[in-house]
Amino acid sequence: MKARFEGRVAIVTGAAKGMGLATAVEMARGGAVVVLADIDAQALQAVAVELQRVGSVTTVACDIQDRKQVDALVQGTRKGLGRVDILVNNAGLLLPGTIEETTDDIIGRTLATNVKGILYAIREVCGGANNGGHDRKPDQRRVVSAGQRVAASTPGRHGGTPTG
Numbered sequence: 001m002k003a004r005f006e007g008r009v010a011i012v013t014g015a016a017k018g019m020g021l022a023t024a025v026e027m028a029r030g031g032a033v034v035v036l037a038d039i040d041a042q043a044l045q046a047v048a049v050e051l052q053r054v055g056s057v058t059t060v061a062c063d064i065q066d067r068k069q070v071d072a073l074v075q076g077t078r079k080g081l082g083r084v085d086i087l088v089n090n091a092g093l094l095l096p097g098t099i100e101e102t103t104d105d106i107i108g109r110t111l112a113t114n115v116k117g118i119l120y121a122i123r124e125v126c127g128g129a130n131n132g133g134h135d136r137k138p139d140q141r142r143v144v145s146a147g148q149r150v151a152a153s154t155p156g157r158h159g160g161t162p163t164g
Ligand SMILES: NC(=O)c1ccc[n+]([C@@H]2O[C@H](COP(=O)([O-])OP(=O)(O)OC[C@H]3O[C@@H](n4cnc5c(N)ncnc54)[C@H](O)[C@@H]3O)[C@@H](O)[C@H]2O)c1
Pocket: 013, 014, 015, 016, 017, 018, 019, 020, 037, 038, 039, 040, 043, 062, 063, 064, 065, 090, 091, 092, 093, 094, 113, 117, 146, 147, 148, 149, 162
């Protein structure tokens, strides 16, 4: 029987741990060639050897807040693996603390990661700002974004039901 992701090329962001790592492992087990991207290069390195036993994987250090790094991740994948079929936009910040403790810096990093970073990745996978080289027809692309908890669901606190 053909494996679920056989022949697919997938990028998973925030893949050094947690749900991103679990998703990347499942996709690799299902036959995909998986590019694991994360801001934490050390954590990526720590899982890389183990991952080789699971399937076809490669790791790339990438901060999705930085458009140039995101573009390089997607373009490097295309160059090395031929195309990008699946993007799992998993990298994100879940910030603890009350709304009173939420500084401008925290708001800035949250928006840069959970909003801008995700849009940079989707745009580049869908052809880039200059609309260069689509890999698949629009209805064949697969983009998954993990729910981001940006809004406060309980008075004074972040968290609760994922909003997106
Ligand atoms: N765990 C939950 O209950 C929950 C609930 C709702 C939404 N989410 C969202 O799901 C996703 C995964 O959750 P998790 O619990 O596995 O998270 P996690 O904190 O365990 O892992 C997140 C990973 O993303 C990486 N990362 C953070 N900022 C990054 C950046 N700028 N560029 C690249 N990588 C970056 C981190 O280094 C880490 O490896 C996150 O986006 C989170 O916001 C999680």
